[in-house]
Amino acid sequence: MKMKTIDDANKAVIDKIVGAAPFLVDVVPAHTVIPELEEKALLHAGPPIAYQDMTGPMQGSCVGAVLFEGWAEDEAEARSMLEGGKITFIPCHHVKAVGPMGGITSGHMPVFVVQNRSEGNEAYCIMNEGIGKVLRFGAYSEEVINRLTWMKDVLGPTLSRALQSTKDGLNLNVMIAKAITMGDEFHQRNIAASLVFLKEISPYIASLDMDKQDMQSVIKFLADTDQFFLNIMMAASKAVMDGARMMEAGTVVTAMCRNGKDFGIRISGMGDQWFSAPVNTPQGLFFTGYSQEDANPDIGDSAITETFGVGGMAMIAAPGVTRFVGAGGFQDALATSNEMVEISIDQNPNFTVPTWDFRGICLGIDARKVVETGITPVINTGIAHKEPGVGQIGAGTVRPPVECFEKALEAYAAKLGLV
Amino acid sequence: MKMKTIDDANKAVIDKIVGAAPFLVDVVPAHTVIPELEEKALLHAGPPIAYQDMTGPMQGSCVGAVLFEGWAEDEAEARSMLEGGKITFIPCHHVKAVGPMGGITSGHMPVFVVQNRSEGNEAYCIMNEGIGKVLRFGAYSEEVINRLTWMKDVLGPTLSRALQSTKDGLNLNVMIAKAITMGDEFHQRNIAASLVFLKEISPYIASLDMDKQDMQSVIKFLADTDQFFLNIMMAASKAVMDGARMMEAGTVVTAMCRNGKDFGIRISGMGDQWFSAPVNTPQGLFFTGYSQEDANPDIGDSAITETFGVGGMAMIAAPGVTRFVGAGGFQDALATSNEMVEISIDQNPNFTVPTWDFRGICLGIDARKVVETGITPVINTGIAHKEPGVGQIGAGTVRPPVECFEKALEAYAAKLGLV
Numbered sequence: 001m002k003m004k005t006i007d008d009a010n011k012a013v014i015d016k017i018v019g020a021a022p023f024l025v026d027v028v029p030a031h032t033v034i035p036e037l038e039e040k041a042l043l044h045a046g047p048p049i050a051y052q053d054m055t056g057p058m059q060g061s062c063v064g065a066v067l068f069e070g071w072a073e074d075e076a077e078a079r080s081m082l083e084g085g086k087i088t089f090i091p092c093h094h095v096k097a098v099g100p101m102g103g104i105t106s107g108h109m110p111v112f113v114v115q116n117r118s119e120g121n122e123a124y125c126i127m128n129e130g131i132g133k134v135l136r137f138g139a140y141s142e143e144v145i146n147r148l149t150w151m152k153d154v155l156g157p158t159l160s161r162a163l164q165s166t167k168d169g170l171n172l173n174v175m176i177a178k179a180i181t182m183g184d185e186f187h188q189r190n191i192a193a194s195l196v197f198l199k200e201i202s203p204y205i206a207s208l209d210m211d212k213q214d215m216q217s218v219i220k221f222l223a224d225t226d227q228f229f230l231n232i233m234m235a236a237s238k239a240v241m242d243g244a245r246m247m248e249a250g251t252v253v254t255a256m257c258r259n260g261k262d263f264g265i266r267i268s269g270m271g272d273q274w275f276s277a278p279v280n281t282p283q284g285l286f287f288t289g290y291s292q293e294d295a296n297p298d299i300g301d302s303a304i305t306e307t308f309g310v311g312g313m314a315m316i317a318a319p320g321v322t323r324f325v326g327a328g329g330f331q332d333a334l335a336t337s338n339e340m341v342e343i344s345i346d347q348n349p350n351f352t353v354p355t356w357d358f359r360g361i362c363l364g365i366d367a368r369k370v371v372e373t374g375i376t377p378v379i380n381t382g383i384a385h386k387e388p389g390v391g392q393i394g395a396g397t398v399r400p401p402v403e404c405f406e407k408a409l410e411a412y413a414a415k416l417g418l419v
Numbered sequence: 420m421k422m423k424t425i426d427d428a429n430k431a432v433i434d435k436i437v438g439a440a441p442f443l444v445d446v447v448p449a450h451t452v453i454p455e456l457e458e459k460a461l462l463h464a465g466p467p468i469a470y471q472d473m474t475g476p477m478q479g480s481c482v483g484a485v486l487f488e489g490w491a492e493d494e495a496e497a498r499s500m501l502e503g504g505k506i507t508f509i510p511c512h513h514v515k516a517v518g519p520m521g522g523i524t525s526g527h528m529p530v531f532v533v534q535n536r537s538e539g540n541e542a543y544c545i546m547n548e549g550i551g552k553v554l555r556f557g558a559y560s561e562e563v564i565n566r567l568t569w570m571k572d573v574l575g576p577t578l579s580r581a582l583q584s585t586k587d588g589l590n591l592n593v594m595i596a597k598a599i600t601m602g603d604e605f606h607q608r609n610i611a612a613s614l615v616f617l618k619e620i621s622p623y624i625a626s627l628d629m630d631k632q633d634m635q636s637v638i639k640f641l642a643d644t645d646q647f648f649l650n651i652m653m654a655a656s657k658a659v660m661d662g663a664r665m666m667e668a669g670t671v672v673t674a675m676c677r678n679g680k681d682f683g684i685r686i687s688g689m690g691d692q693w694f695s696a697p698v699n700t701p702q703g704l705f706f707t708g709y710s711q712e713d714a715n716p717d718i719g720d721s722a723i724t725e726t727f728g729v730g731g732m733a734m735i736a737a738p739g740v741t742r743f744v745g746a747g748g749f750q751d752a753l754a755t756s757n758e759m760v761e762i763s764i765d766q767n768p769n770f771t772v773p774t775w776d777f778r779g780i781c782l783g784i785d786a787r788k789v790v791e792t793g794i795t796p797v798i799n800t801g802i803a804h805k806e807p808g809v810g811q812i813g814a815g816t817v818r819p820p821v822e823c824f825e826k827a828l829e830a831y832a833a834k835l836g837l838v
Binding site: 178181182183191192195196198199200202203206207212215216219220223319320322323329330331354355356357358 | 619
């Protein structure tokens, strides 16, 4: 009887996932939609964490954000502010946001605004900076700050104007469905989706009355940034999963995120509560000169994509990325996605995968199935150097600790009066 | 002994295919690179054919080209010129060109210029007009002529300037390798390659000093035209195969093309000679309101893509297109490509297919293997209405008649003194 109730609740949650209608409608300075960022505050990835407990790259990102906001003159002053408790820290997830890797978000960084029109909720995510030395991996050199400033002054306002001239925003379901047919899994591979975004937005950009040099720099940046869509996908996944968890019942995993120390999950029946356990460290392939021992432990909110059913869950959609994350060939990709079906409630008919004989992506990770089978979700992830300032050193896969799912189920059982 | 010699010759031919280096370097009016088009002449697809033997859509394309060039005031005058023998007809293939469907090419149409830098040869192809009422499918209304005029006056010159500002041209091997990982087979599906082209060219277009309205119309046309890369791929395939057939020996198929009446092939050992037999009619899926009985027999030079190893030969690369051409699901795509391996000499390591566990595309169709096995190449193709002026009515697959390959082998055996 109780099991029936949970199944019914889960069905209601996944129906909201299937029915979701995420639209990219604007790019705005973060503080305009997240009032907490009007103060000296920073958002970070993962469940709550204090500055002194953060790993190197997340601390490096904090330094970069303080310099970007002009709160400090140099690194020494920035570190002193951060260590002295002058900055408030808030998990992205607590303010309708998600952030990649360190996830460090400050008030004047532009964020994507994704509306989920089926439920009327919104979600936010900062924009992708490209590869190499970038803030999200803990780099904070002048090059990094200059790029962030250009994104604030040129890229963000240009995309905002272009999106406004679309009138209705961009229908992300359509773009995701197109790109999955082109071999993206939307976590480590967004090359097709980023091109679909370029295709949709470039005619609007070309129509804007704006500085010619700026237009050229924006189009070139979008054309060159293969992972640009990742952050849009993260905001879309957050908007969809936040819409679905308005249904406060059931055992559907509604968020997975990591702060470099703890892995946190949420399930639909337990609302905003986090269930955490120490993170693992990703295994994968490293850029020349780096190895496993340089790897930072698992970090970032980007596992919201796996929560939605893509990323490592949809490995078979992206055989082209399987090798990049060190996960083998086509048959290994197939085996991974088939394994993920075992912990999912259903498959999403909106996003069919040609390489999976047109089966839908995984729909609704059931915490009960994870605990019963011992199979944890596979997450495709970038790998940061454990020291601040270095940046990305590889890509691989990682799994959450099963304890998160066990704790969530225990709490839900207690809430239901089952224990 | 003789077999050994043919194998050696074939090996030399496929080495030239693997070593080819096609670059897109310019877009120019056809007559500037094809002097035959300075006169009142038209190029057509397939082996040689007279106007009165052409099927409806090819005749319709001729009417459109005559109107576009301003040689006649109206359709009646155009038909009278064409029927009266006032126009010279030349197969595209005879002047280093290829043309889709009707393949009708006139002097003032802009053509892509692809250089094969390994052999120093060039190939040309007109630009893709998009879908709906288009000249290549036999439509010749005012809308069609106006679009061709815009392509001549705006699109062509803009792409020419953008390509010139790249200095070195665009390296097509790189773009093809990227797009095959994104599920294109380059005959009926070029959605990823067209986006890769947009990504490469749009920053250069945005840098041009040009009319703002024109810039916007060019970027919008490129963003909207999912098959834009097909014609680039055709020119690239022609450049590669023409480079390879400078090796005048062996049984490698170096061209396959159709004029709506005859299917013609060339093999490496027989140079420019055509071996022809009556075409089949494509089988496939039809747009609403049309059926198999409306289908024109097989037409167009686009099977040069299959000759290079993509299109139907690489069905497994594009499970997303398999359904579109009515060829079933993933397993059917796999079976098709596996069958095509049986008539190929090797697999091309430059273009690996993730969905085929990273095996290379088919390399070198061996006419001997076709005749021995009775397996003919699978061609993915658009389907034209058999009446002029209607346009595309569907997409499907078709195979060449085996007689072409038998005739080619007989002729080569005779040349070698084997019979």
